[in-house]
Each structure stands twice: as structure tokens, then as C-alpha cells.
Amino acid sequence: MLPLLPALTLGTALHLLAASGPPITRFSGHLDHAPAGDTVSVWLGPHPYKAALSASGDFALTIKDLKAPVLGSLSYARQRTMCYLTPGDQLSLKLDFADFDKTLVYSGRGAVANNYLAQSLYKFEYGPAGAVPRPQDQRQPTTTPAEARQYADAFRQQQRSFLASYARAHPLPAAFQQQQALDVDLQWGRFLLDYPAYIRYKTKAEAVLPADYFSFLSQLPLHQLDSQAEREPVLRFLSSYGNRLDVATPLSADPASAHRLYAQATADLGPGRARDFAIFELLSAQLIMGDAGAVVTAYPTFRTQNRDSTLAHSLRAILQKQAPLLPGKPAPVFSLRNASDQPVSLADFKGKVVYLDFWASWCVPCLAETPAAVELKKQFEGREVVFLYVSVDRSAADWEKSLASHPLTGANSVHLRDQDGPASTQAAYQANGIPSYWLIGRDGHIVLAHAPRPSDGPKTVAAIEAALKN
Numbered sequence: 001m002l003p004l005l006p007a008l009t010l011g012t013a014l015h016l017l018a019a020s021g022p023p024i025t026r027f028s029g030h031l032d033h034a035p036a037g038d039t040v041s042v043w044l045g046p047h048p049y050k051a052a053l054s055a056s057g058d059f060a061l062t063i064k065d066l067k068a069p070v071l072g073s074l075s076y077a078r079q080r081t082m083c084y085l086t087p088g089d090q091l092s093l094k095l096d097f098a099d100f101d102k103t104l105v106y107s108g109r110g111a112v113a114n115n116y117l118a119q120s121l122y123k124f125e126y127g128p129a130g131a132v133p134r135p136q137d138q139r140q141p142t143t144t145p146a147e148a149r150q151y152a153d154a155f156r157q158q159q160r161s162f163l164a165s166y167a168r169a170h171p172l173p174a175a176f177q178q179q180q181a182l183d184v185d186l187q188w189g190r191f192l193l194d195y196p197a198y199i200r201y202k203t204k205a206e207a208v209l210p211a212d213y214f215s216f217l218s219q220l221p222l223h224q225l226d227s228q229a230e231r232e233p234v235l236r237f238l239s240s241y242g243n244r245l246d247v248a249t250p251l252s253a254d255p256a257s258a259h260r261l262y263a264q265a266t267a268d269l270g271p272g273r274a275r276d277f278a279i280f281e282l283l284s285a286q287l288i289m290g291d292a293g294a295v296v297t298a299y300p301t302f303r304t305q306n307r308d309s310t311l312a313h314s315l316r317a318i319l320q321k322q323a324p325l326l327p328g329k330p331a332p333v334f335s336l337r338n339a340s341d342q343p344v345s346l347a348d349f350k351g352k353v354v355y356l357d358f359w360a361s362w363c364v365p366c367l368a369e370t371p372a373a374v375e376l377k378k379q380f381e382g383r384e385v386v387f388l389y390v391s392v393d394r395s396a397a398d399w400e401k402s403l404a405s406h407p408l409t410g411a412n413s414v415h416l417r418d419q420d421g422p423a424s425t426q427a428a429y430q431a432n433g434i435p436s437y438w439l440i441g442r443d444g445h446i447v448l449a450h451a452p453r454p455s456d457g458p459k460t461v462a463a464i465e466a467a468l469k470n
Contacts, residue, residue, distance in 0.1 A: 022067045023088035028060040034097040035077050044072040044085060045230065069175060071231055082121060082232075084113045084176060101126040113176045116166050120180075124159055132158045135191045141202040145209055148195045149216070156188040182221070183233040189220050193240040196247050204456055206247075214244055217268060226272035238274055241265075242282035251286060251294045258298035262305050273308060280311040287318055288432075292326050292449065295319065325430060325449050331356075331440045332428035336390065336416035339400055344416055347444070352384045353467045355451070356438040358418075358431045360392045361402035366435040372454035374407050376461070381412060384442070385464060391417045392426050392434065441467050 027042060031053065040059040041048040044066065051059040053076065069086040074093075079100045085091065089110030096103040101122045106114040129137060135151040143151075163184065167177050199207035228234045245264060251257050262279065269275040283302060286295050299319065306312050323329075331354075335345040346354070357373075359366035377387055389408065393399040399417050403409060418425045429438060439448040447467045452460040 025063040025066045025089050027091045029093035031057045032096040038077040040076050042074050044070045082117050112170045152188050152191045159184045186233050186237040190237050190240040193243045197243045223270045225274040229273040238278040239281045241278045253297050258301035276306050276308045327446050331446050334425040349386045351442050352386050354440040355387050357389045358434050358436040361398045363434050369454045376454045387413045389415045
């Protein structure tokens, strides 16, 4: 028989066992003038910690399993800010919800790092432009690569100076300061990575880049990102990295293009998690843009090269979801009502080419396409093409007012309004963003998912002409 431990010794042993876990972290706060009806969510990695907001605007969270410092986020009622928690922090915040970012201030253990985040975000992201404007506010369709670099460099220097001066005045944790310095550099890199895509979107033409444009990547510790691949600033950078691949080795239906893509990404990022996530983001974006054929071709290479089973499962799920909307598949049928409250079905236009446009009266990019749409419809007057507009407006009055105030109607135009709900036409076409354009053939089958916009000009005309010949 084992001897019994004295009660005091046993109690001490249990206390020591309990103390071996991470210290309890507490995060509380007060939100003045916050709307009721939502929950405070603190995201630390993939899982949220949630707390109710009291009638007086208070919340409190107790986190027992935080084992290492982590950059996270706090959100409430569609407002969001970044936060940084270390095991054992006793952090409290206070803000006026009507002026969320400007009034946000922290106290307690952990406040120094979080006050830096709050001030930095307001100064460089959400507040009025500073002495050096944000690069994204300066760029124009005429901005050259050299000018884009100047904007990015000047803004990064301003951010670096602020971090250094704050650290001199306040005892920032060394690891946090290093992480923030990296995040400033990653944001700088993101702007430069996004520049070619911005020019393409604004001008409908590829940016003319110098041969060494992407040499700025050598200034970033890209091969060290694997260990931080789940942090939000790193994920954002890796999402933008796809623009580098899109310029250097554009993905196509050629199986060899996927191998070239991986070779470039491996050279830049190494063969680890950062590369796998960057490729996943690029392929996912291609699916969203409707280029499923190229992704299907690249998928075997992705399966061979990718080491992250979660990413593999996610991409496979996206492919399976979009499979019914691939070119050649029957277009989802629908019957909606026009402005005269008459039912109109997609089947009514069998034998004609349908250019389907999901839009809304409140959608600025949708209405910006109107002048180009007028010209496009003129080119196909008297031909077997129907321009079918499906509005996702909740208000019939707003829809009808927009039809009356914009040159949207015409002999070859049909206007319908979708209804809300999971069974809506918009949901059937997985048109998660608007405007969204589809080209449907005479036989009712999809010709192009996410077809070119009216403002794409000759590209759109050529797509419709090709559909008419089939």
C-alpha cells in the first residue's frame, strides 16, 4: 500500500500542478454609446472568445489557455481593431463607439503594446491623412512604377519613425517591436505587389514594369514567414504575393504553367507553409474570378506540391462547389418578376445569347459600368443577344427609381429583381460580389462564368460574338 501524503503536502502538490499551466489572461472594457444586440468577439487565431456587452457598455473575458503572445483582433457591431495579448495580461480598454478608433485607449498590464497599435492604426490607417499620405490614396491610373515606389518608401519611413519614437518613450516588449517592424515592411511590400493589379483594373491594360520591379522582395525576410504564416499581416502579404506570380508566370490551361508557378514561389518563399498559402490564395482568387479551367489544370500539381492538408481540403471544397457553374454546364434556371410585375424566366430566352448582369442601385461600381453598357448594347441591337439585368435591391422602390434615373433600359434589355434568401438567383450563381457578369449560350448552358465587364470593351464584344457563332 502506498503511504498517504499529508494533507498539506498533497495540497501543495495540486497547487504546483495547477500553477504549471499558463497564467490567466483577462481582457475587459467599456464601450460608450455602443449599439445593443451584438457580442464582443476577440479573435486569437482561428477561434473567437466571446463576451456579452452589458446594458452599461461593459464586457469581460477570461482566457485560460493563452500560451504565447499573439496578435489578434476585437470586433463589435461591424467595428474592428487589432489587439496584442500576452499570457497573464490584465488588459482593459475604453472607447466612444461613435469615434471608435480615435478614442480607443488601454490600461493595465499589456496596455503599452496595445496603445501603440491603437495610435498607429488611427495615424496610418483610419484617421485623417498625415504629413505623408497613404500610398493607396496617392496612386492614380497614371502612376508610374517609380512613383509607386516613392509613395511606398515615404510612407514606410513615416511608420518606422513612429515605431522608433514610441519605443523610446514606452517600454515596448522586444518581440512585439520586432514583429511590428516586420509588419510595416510587409505592408510596404503589399502596396508594391498590388500596384500591377491596380493598374490592370483601372486601365484594362497590363502595367509596364521595369525588369527589376520585384527586386524589392529581396529586402523582406520571405524565407522566415513559415513560422508566422497564420498571423493576419503575413496572410495579407501572401494574398497580395499572387500578383507577383500573375505577372511573372500567369496561370493558364497549360499544365506546365503550374510548375512554373511553383518554381517561382519556391524561389521567393521557400518550400514551406508560406508558399503553400500563397499558391492556395492565388488559385482561390482565380476561381472567384471564374477561371476554373486553369485551376482544374493546376490542381494535380497543387496536390503534389502542397503540404497543408487543410488548404488542400479547402481548395477541393471550392472546386466541388463551383463545379456546377463551369463552362458547358446548364445555367441555373430562375423565374423573377420585372418592373411590370410580370414573371420572366431564363428559359424564355432559349435560342438567344444572354449577357447576365447582377447589380444593385446602391452599387457604385455597377453604375460606373452604365456608359460602357449603353455602347455595348448598341453594338448588338437587332441581333440575338439579350442583356438580362438582375437587381439584388431589397427595395423595389429603389430599384425602380434607379431604372428611371439611369440609361439602363432598352429594346434588348430585360430588368428583373431578385429576392433575398438562401434560394435566391444570386446565391444559385454564387455571385458573392457585384457587379457579376455571366454569358449564357443559345442552349441555356454557361459559356463564361464571371464574363468580362462592359468596360472591358473589345474583350467583351469578342466573347459575345464567339457565343453567337455556337
